[in-house]
Amino acid sequence: MPNWTQFYIDGQWVTPTSSERLDVADPSTETAFAQVAIGNSDDVDRAVRAARRAFPDFAAFPLAERIALIARIRDLCIARTDDLASAISREMGATLGFARDVHVPAGISHLSEILRVLETFDFERSNGRTRIVKEPIGVCGLITPWNWPLNQTLCKIAPALAAGCTMVLKPSERSPASGLILAEIMDEAGTPPGVFNLVNGDGPGVGSAISAHPDIDMVSFTGSTRAGVLVSQTAAPTVKKVTLELGGKSANILLPDVDFPDAVAKAVARCFINNGQSCNAPTRLLVPQERIDEVLAHARAAAEAVIVGDPASPSAQGPLANRPQFEKVQQMIEQAVADGATLVCGGPGRPQGLNCGYYARPTVFLATPDMTIAKEEVFGPVLTILTYTDIEDAVRIAEDTEYGLAAYVSGRDIEQARQVARRLRAGTVHVNYPARDPAAPFGGYKRSGIGREWGEFGLEDFLETKGIVGYGHA
Incomplete structure (x- = not known):
């Protein structure tokens, strides 16, 4: 696996500001098989600045070009199914067959579903004398868990790209391998520089920096209810949108x-x-x-x-x-x-x-x-x-x-x-x-979260609603 000790920022693999590393253990042997770089607030800031620079142009990307980009990412994920499955199995313990037959297809399904949604989704419509316009919310911080690493990452990336958002991804530091492969796929697919950025690290060092950053417009977090509360508290002073997919006891x-x-x-x-x-x-x-x-x-x-x-x-x-x-x-x-x-x-x-x-x-x-x-x-x-x-x-x-x-x-x-x-x-x-x-909405009532993911429901969460009043007059 290349790029274990680098981050993907502004369309390039870059050296972190810190030399800190974390062992990535194979849970079947309890021994480390790699080390991943651990970022900090400086790395997050660098990634956010890249995403902020890229946002105006990507928000204006023709829908057809965003659709083509998502389709290329999907096709490359399919082509690298074996690599992704092997990484998922080794980083978090899923059996190789389950990783190949369930984990990887589940992630890819979000790309296919968002392509289906975009065939008919109305980014503009009339409502009386007002024109309702759905616009990308901006720069998004995506914080994903270790248990379904590819699925929970792509169910955020797919709608973010479809909406025209740029993003900074922090995969779980305990299962970073599939995220690094995904960054390679995003690069090979021709994702414009700054649209997708990846910074590895832990919650206190990178997750908190993402949640608190004043130039991040939205945080989409999946993890424990306890951690989700901390994300909300850290994000509150900058009044950014926060969506949370948290715990359950179904x-x-x-x-x-x-x-x-x-x-x-x-x-x-x-x-x-x-x-x-x-x-x-x-x-x-x-x-x-x-x-x-x-x-x-x-x-x-x-x-x-x-x-x-x-x-x-x-x-x-x-x-x-x-x-x-x-x-x-x-x-x-x-x-x-x-x-x-x-x-x-x-x-x-x-x-x-x-x-x-x-x-x-x-x-x-x-x-x-x-x-x-x-x-x-x-x-x-x-x-x-x-x-x-x-x-x-x-x-x-x-x-x-x-x-x-x-x-x-x-x-x-x-x-x-x-x-x-x-x-x-x-x-x-x-x-x-x-x-x-x-196509079903995914998210929770009560302490299981705020917002919905998957399909059109996920897309809506990455959009702002603007009303342009005055369309009823010449």
Whole structure:
């Protein structure tokens, strides 16, 4: 991987102002395989100045040229699928097959979707005697997480480019490899200098500098709720727009009429996708009290069937992405046991035979809604099962959370399932485990965030609305 110790600023690979480096560890071996440069406020300022210089010309770019640029980026991402998949697997532990078949296509889908949106999107329209004009918001700071590095980066870059914005990207310092490849792709695609800039670094050194910078007009952040609060606080003095996609503790309601063997197996699989490291994972499984014995048997069988191992092998689940996350998951599992939750399978420690690497045991608990394991985000392969007495009780338990990123409902009676879905205060509600839809809005209610990403909803967040009054007169 080239350019580990450089940043991409103003169309060039440049040397950082600081010599600070951070080891990038392979989570399957716990050993460093590279070092990445760590930036500071001077590097951010340099990147912002480049983005600010580039903004007027790129904002005026003909739409057809922006469309052509996005299409070239998409085609180059497709051509480099193997490189991107290998980087994602090594930097954050996804199995190589999952990185190639899910991570990379998910990221590319945002480029394809924004191209579809631009076919019909109205940047201008009449509203009475006023002309409504949608204009790019300006220079954007993009701060992305380690768990879905390409997906969460491209779901911001695609609408930013479509709107005519310029940007400074800070990928997670724990998973920087795919971001560096993406910078190479942006360069090869002919992105005008200054439109896309990349500065690696940590939250205090680079994230805070982006959030506070007076010449950044918008910050789009994905990460923990705690970090999102800090971004908002840092951005407040400059009154810039902030969009946040934060944590979740998504409820998954199985209605009494579901096919329980099938629905429970899917519930376990959905919870454990990406090694359980998805903010919208259905981590709280709500089931009828009278079916609990059957549910526990199905959940145990599904979890114990998960093969954990080397990401390069055909394993279904690799390691957690980094040491801090591994330690957090272990602490959460131990806390659940101490709180009296029933351990159905799994538990603390590594799976048998894996003595190195950040591997966690696929774990299922039966708990009560007041327990920490049922309230706080774990971000690992840990499913919490809760029981309800009737549908009203299920909705009450589902809504008893500070989060509202996603929710799930399954039932044979599709109209009943949809009615329950309408009652859940979450940004996305999935009915009967549908396929992923990049046209759906993605974002949360409550402490799960502000704003929406993906497709036309993401594009709208990178646009300002101007009203030019007086179009009704000659």
